[in-house]
Each structure stands twice: as C-alpha cells, then as structure tokens.
Amino acid sequence: MVNNSLHGSKNLILYLDYATLPALNQLMHFIDHFEDKESLRLFGLFRFNLPESIKNYFPENHIYITQRGNEHINDQLVFNQTLEEIIQHTDALIKLEIHLNLTHSFIMFNDILKILSRYPDKVSFKHLHLYDDGSGNYVKLHQAMLDKNFEEELRSELHLIKTDKKFKNNTINFYFFNEFLPTTYHLLRPDYFKNNSKLNNLWEYLSDKQVKMTYFDHARNWSYSQQFLFLELLNVSLTEFNDSLNSLLHHSLFIGTTTLFINEKALKDEQKSMNEIILNSLHDPLHPQYIPEKLAYKKHPADYQNEYLLTQKYSDIKIISNKIPLEVFLIFGMMPKKTFGHASSILLSLPQERIGKVIFNLGHNIPSHQITEQKMLANVLLELNIIKPEQILTWKDFKIDGI
Secondary structure, rough: OOOOOOOOOOEEEEEEEEEEHHHHHHHHHHOOOOOOOOHHHHHHEEEOOOOOOHHHHHOOOOOOEOOOOOOOOOOHHHHHHHHHHHHOOOOOOOEEEEEEEEEOHHHHHHHHHHOOOOOOOOOEEEEEEEOOOHHHHHHHHHHHHHOOOHHHHHHHHHHHHHHHOOOOOOOHHHHHHHHOOOOOEOOOOHHHHHOOOHHHHHHHHOOOOOEOOOOOOOHHOOHHHHHHHHHOOOOOOHHHHHHHHHHHHHOOOEEOOOOOOOOOHHHHHOOOOHHHHHHHOOOOOOOOOOOOOOOEEOOOOOOOOOOHHHHHHHOEEEEEOOOOHHHHHHHHHOOOEEEEEEEOOHHHHHHHEEEEEEEOOOOOOOOOHHHHHHHHHHHHHHHHHOOHHEEEEOHHHHHOOOO
C-alpha cells in the first residue's frame, strides 16, 4: 500500500548490539559512511556510552543515541521507543537498514518487528546486517554437531525453511533471515563452515550471503579525522590510545578473566584472585609456566578488580586501558608480539604464530556448564588451527585446582 501523504523517502539505519565485536563493526560501518549526511541513524550500542558530541557532525535530528532502559543489558526499551518516535515524526517513506548482533538477532529483531508492524505503509526493509559475536556461535555449532542426528536435522531444517518459511532449531535458525529479507552475514570465521563436512549444507546455503569479518588494519582506509572520530565514539583520548598502544607493541600480552576466588579458604585467608595466582606463576623463574618476556595486562571487561593494584606487586607489568577493546588495536593494524592468558574470542582474529599458551578454566570448583563451554571452545580453536594441543593450559598447570 502506498501512503500518498508521504513526501519522498528517507533512509534510517539502526545500530543495535550488546557486545564488543558486533558493536565495533557497526561503528566501523558508521565511520565508513560518515560522508552520508542524509540518512537518519539510531544507535543502541550498549557496550559503549556514545558521546552526544557526534550529533554535531550531522544535521539536526539525524543522529539518535539511546542507552539501556534499566539494569538489564539486553533491555532495548528506550531504543524501541525512540524508533517509534522517529517513524511517527518522519513524513517520508522510511527505507530501513538494520545492523544487529547475530547471536541475539531474534530477540532484537522481534522487538523491532512489533513496532514496524504498526506502520506497514510507512516503512520498507532495505537490508539486514548480522555480525558474529565472537566465539559463541562456533561453540554452539560444535556442541550441536556432537549429536549423531545433526546432519539429518540440518537437512530437515533447510527443507522446512525453504518450503514453509518456518524453523525450529535454535542453534542454526538465525542463519535463515535471508528467507524473509535481504541479509548479509558478517562471519568471523567462515572457514569453520566451509571446512567442516557436517556443515556442508549450511555453507552451501550461506556462501553467497556472507562476508568474512575482516577488520585488521581497517583504519588505514580512513582519514585522520575519521580515525579521531572513531576513538571519540569510544570515549578514548588520543593519549590513552597511544599509551596503551605503546605498552602493547613493546610487551607480550596477558589476557585476564573475571575475578574468581577459588574457594572459601582462598577468599578468607589469601584473598587472591585467579589472575593473581597465575601471574605469580608466570613471574616465577622456577615455575614451568614462567614467561621471561615483559607483560602487558588486559583485564576482562566483567572483571571488577582494580587492575592497577597489580602494578604495585608487579612493577614491570603495563596496563592496557580497559576502555579500549583489543580489537581496536587490530582495527588500527597493531597487534601484540605474543598473546598469553585466558581463552578469548580475540584469538580467532590473531595469526597462530602470535599466540602463546592459552589457559582454560577447567577445575572441580567451576560449574559444569562452564567446563563444557571451555572444552568446546578449546576444540573449536584446535579445529581452526588457531592453537595446538601443547598450547593448552588448565588450572592444574598452576596448582589452582584444590586450593
């Protein structure tokens, strides 16, 4: 149906995400198309507190920034309300381009669709972009493929989606959005699909709908002002970036994990976090896991331990600002000499020769579902030839288990 009261058309680009990697890719898309001053843009990138100052680069009412609705990180209430207000106050046909986190795409898209269904004659879909959220999807696929009936179920799922436009398998259903609207999948490791025989049918379906997520040295394509704006979006000053970059380039990197006390005794008597115990070992020349290189430390975003307390004990450790995701350095074409520490999605973006020993949180004090996830992640990294078996460490290598 054509609404004759509308005047022309207007592009509206939605950027919505909860996590680091998809959000950074969406911000890169924004910087790549920075010269487009006509499109409206609505941001809901809850991983970053985007500054209001970016509105100054665009005409009035062309940039909208929302934050979480409440304490729940996946609450997009304010985003949804703002989207509806934009639609209501725009007197043109809206051509919608949507950028979402692949893993959470159903939750995100369903909320958006509820709003759009109220304005069928005012909004048309232009394109959907879905971005990998680190290693999570690959771990889920690996686990699903352990089922002996997986390939048969996959064939059934593909037939169902093509004939009845329905799906039921939560592990793979978000790979079928293209049946409903034009979709591009930005995959971190498409080779996982291409080289795994059990995924042949899915790869055949996806191959012409996906692009490899390549962000290393992407900033080379930007002007200096675009590079500066990208850091401004992250609320990172040039001084902070250069200080952390200098530490990264001249040290090997240790990736931390969330602060976990091993058990009640460690909590009461020693107050040592897992990171501290491991760093003690890495600094001990007599320990089998001793690392002679000078280290830079990057804590996990969910670790509330004050990383600067570590510098009081380890004066030679340099701290990488927690405001700067490691992926940002890769975007600027920089990477550490060597990366050690806890298993992280960043490993999927590093060349094998830049990766040292990788620690997986396996021990009897860890919840069983987390142990399963860690084992699956180790298997994914092995299948992709990112690490070799001899690079795998667990808590037992640091005598953590059983403290």
